Amino acid sequence: METSGFTEEQLTVREAIQKICSKYPDEYWAARDESGEYPFELHAQLAKEGWTGIALPQELGGASLGISEATMMLQTIAESGAGMAGAQSIHANVYATQPVAKFATPEQRQKMLPRLISGEWRACFGVTEPNTGLETLKLRTAAKRDGDEYRVSGQKIWISSAQVASKMVLLARTTPLEEVKKPSEGLSLFFIDFDKNAPGLELRRIKKMGGRAIDANEVFFDDYRIPADTLIGAEGQGFKIVLHGMNSERCLLAGEALGLGYAALGRAAKYARERVVFGRPIGQNQGIQHPLASAYMHLEAAKLATYHAARLYDNSVHDSSITQHAIGVACNSAKYLAAEAAFTACERAVLAHGGMGYAQEYHVERYLRECFVPRIAPVSREMIMNFVAEKALGLPRSY
Numbered sequence: 132m133e134t135s136g137f138t139e140e141q142l143t144v145r146e147a148i149q150k151i152c153s154k155y156p157d158e159y160w161a162a163r164d165e166s167g168e169y170p171f172e173l174h175a176q177l178a179k180e181g182w183t184g185i186a187l188p189q190e191l192g193g194a195s196l197g198i199s200e201a202t203m204m205l206q207t208i209a210e211s212g213a214g215m216a217g218a219q220s221i222h223a224n225v226y227a228t229q230p231v232a233k234f235a236t237p238e239q240r241q242k243m244l245p246r247l248i249s250g251e252w253r254a255c256f257g258v259t260e261p262n263t264g265l266e267t268l269k270l271r272t273a274a275k276r277d278g279d280e281y282r283v284s285g286q287k288i289w290i291s292s293a294q295v296a297s298k299m300v301l302l303a304r305t306t307p308l309e310e311v312k313k314p315s316e317g318l319s320l321f322f323i324d325f326d327k328n329a330p331g332l333e334l335r336r337i338k339k340m341g342g343r344a345i346d347a348n349e350v351f352f353d354d355y356r357i358p359a360d361t362l363i364g365a366e367g368q369g370f371k372i373v374l375h376g377m378n379s380e381r382c383l384l385a386g387e388a389l390g391l392g393y394a395a396l397g398r399a400a401k402y403a404r405e406r407v408v409f410g411r412p413i414g415q416n417q418g419i420q421h422p423l424a425s426a427y428m429h430l431e432a433a434k435l436a437t438y439h440a441a442r443l444y445d446n447s448v449h450d451s452s453i454t455q456h457a458i459g460v461a462c463n464s465a466k467y468l469a470a471e472a473a474f475t476a477c478e479r480a481v482l483a484h485g486g487m488g489y490a491q492e493y494h495v496e497r498y499l500r501e502c503f504v505p506r507i508a509p510v511s512r513e514m515i516m517n518f519v520a521e522k523a524l525g526l527p528r529s530y
Contacts, residue, residue, distance in 0.1 A: 132210070132393050133431060137438070140196060141203045144185070148204050151176055152211035157494045160213050163344035164497055169295050170344055173213070174220050178250025183224050186379075187232055191240060192248040197445035198379045199438060201225050202386035209390025212494065215501040216344040218387040219291055226380040227256040227300040230372045231322055234364040243322050247298070255296035255325065257350060258373070261288045265514055267302075268314035268370065272352060274303040274321065279359050281305075281321070283331070283352040289508070293334055293348040299325040302373055305366050320369035323357045331355035341500030378444055380509060381462035385437040385469035388505035392430045392473035395480035395498040399423055402484050402493070419483055426476040433468040440465040460523050467515045470505035477502040 134142060155173055163170055177183055186201045187193030194200075205225070209218045224247055231243055246252045263269045272285025283303055293299075299322075306317030327334060333351040364372045400423060403414030413419050440461035447453040480495040481488035488495050506512055520526040 132389075132434065137203070138199070140200055144196070144200045144203045145207050147180070148182070148207040149211065151180065151182075152208055152213060152217070155211070155213060155217070157212040160216060160344065161491060161494060161497060164216065164341070165343075167343045167346070169292075169346065170213075170217060170220050171295075173208075173217060174253070175250055177221055178248070181248075183221060183250055184244075184248030186225060187228060187244055187248055188240070191232075191244045193244075197441070198382050199441040199445050201379075202382045202437060202441045204386075205383050206386035206390040206393075209387045210393050211390075212394055214342070214391050214394065214498055215387055215504045216342040218390065219342060219345040219504075222383060222387070223256045223292060223300075224254055226376050226383055227254055229376040229379050230320060231300065231363055233375055234320075234372045235322070239322070239360070239363065243298075252298050253292060253296045254298040254300060254322075255290050255293045257287045257290055257299045257301040259289050259509075260286060261349070265510060268318075269308060270302060270304055270318060271308070272301075272303045273307070274301075274305050274319060274357070276305070276359065277356075280356045281359060281362075283323075283355040283357060285352050287350040287352075288348075289337070290348045290350050291345050293325070293350055294336065294346040296325050299323050302369050305369075311367075315370045317367050318369040318373075319366050320363040320372045321357060321361045322363055323361045329355065340503065341497065342504060377509070378440075378458050378462040381466040382437060382441040382444060384505050384509070385433070385440070385462075385465040388466075388469040388473035388502070389430060389434055389437060391498055391502055391505075392426070392433075392469075392476035395473075395477040395495055395502075396423060396426055396430065398493065398495055398498075399476075399480035399483040402487075413483075422479045423483060426472070426479050429468075429472040429475055433465070433472040436461070436468050437465040456522060460519060463510075463515045463518055466505065466510075467512055467519075470502075470512070473502045474506055 184193030185196050185204055189195040205218045260270055274281040274283045301321045301323050302318055304317055305319040311317040331353045332355050335349040337347045339347055403419050404412055406413045443453050443458050443461050477499040481499050484493055487493050517529050521528050
């Protein structure tokens with residue numbers, strides 16, 4: 132990747148994360164992809180050196196850097212060969228804590244965030260449900276007030292790191308959908324203990340295509356009790372609060388996709404330089420050169436879109452001319468472009484290896500399996516195009 136134009140802070144982050152990730156080569160990640168074992172070592176080292184709190188307040192133990200630097204961190208992790216699995220080991224702790232840092236009371240922040248930053252706690256994010264998918268406003272998981280507690284019942288799906296998490300940032304409905312004037316009302320955000328030994332909580336691990344070192348789960352709540360003081364912000368305002376984390380997640384996922392694409396392209400170029408057929412390296416043939424060169428240019432273009440979006444997100448804190456509309460369009464566009472560029476790079480990396488691209492030992496097949504994640508999650512390509520068509524082009528809403 133061309134690093135011209137990045138800030139000193141971003142390049143410092145890149146250098147520090149590269150040093151950490153150099154201890155975890157492709158073989159480490161291939162073994163964990165095979166076994167499904169969680170990368171505890173990487174998470175522990177990132178926490179020890181202060182990186183889990185990269186975008187959280189300094190007074191709580193964080194680094195008080197921006198989403199621009201956090202995006203660079205996650206891109207660098209993915210680019211090291213760790214791919215989506217490595218990046219996802221810290222992903223939720225970066226973005227899911229943003230609404231907590233912004234909307235929790237000072238007492239809640241002091242209670243909730245320092246031990247996440249230190250690595251003592253690990254959090255997962257509970258939003259998606261099996262029967263609503265992308266229709267977040269129709270979530271059915273209910274949290275009913277009962278004195279000093281809420282009783283939670285419902286189901287979440289595709290919850291990453293739930294097997295190892297001790298906390299969950301949970302979006303649940305505190306007012307039934309049938310009783311609200313607008314669907315965006317009646318949802319509330321909680322920061323809860325995720326005690327898998329407590330009554331009313333059950334997990335079921337999902338077998339999946341790639342990134343198998345990071346568990347994905349169905350989570351079942353059945354009258355699971357949580358203290359009322361775990362509510363973040365006002366009851367019924369959870370959707371507005373959680374939106375604060377969604378744009379940042381678009382940037383982070385775009386960075387992860389970029390890292391995966393650059394990793395795949397680097398391996399493809401190396402193989403093309405070294406593999407000799409008919410007396411010449413295959414990389415001398417334009418049939419190999421051109422697809423890889425095109426993939427590189429698409430990654431570079433997506434990189435510019437990604438860090439433009441992250442910069443808008445960060446600068447909006449002190450620049451009132453930057454609207455949430457502009458941030459939303461930029462962050463969604465960046466996620467789309469980076470995911471597509473990563474897919475192209477990973478596919479062409481496999482093809483450049485020929486038959487060996489299908490072999491686990493060259494790692495590009497693992498990259499290809501993982502590159503579907505940013506195309507699908509946390510929002511599909513099609514929904515992003517719907518959003519951009521409506522918000523940027525003024526076309527009628529189609530969903």
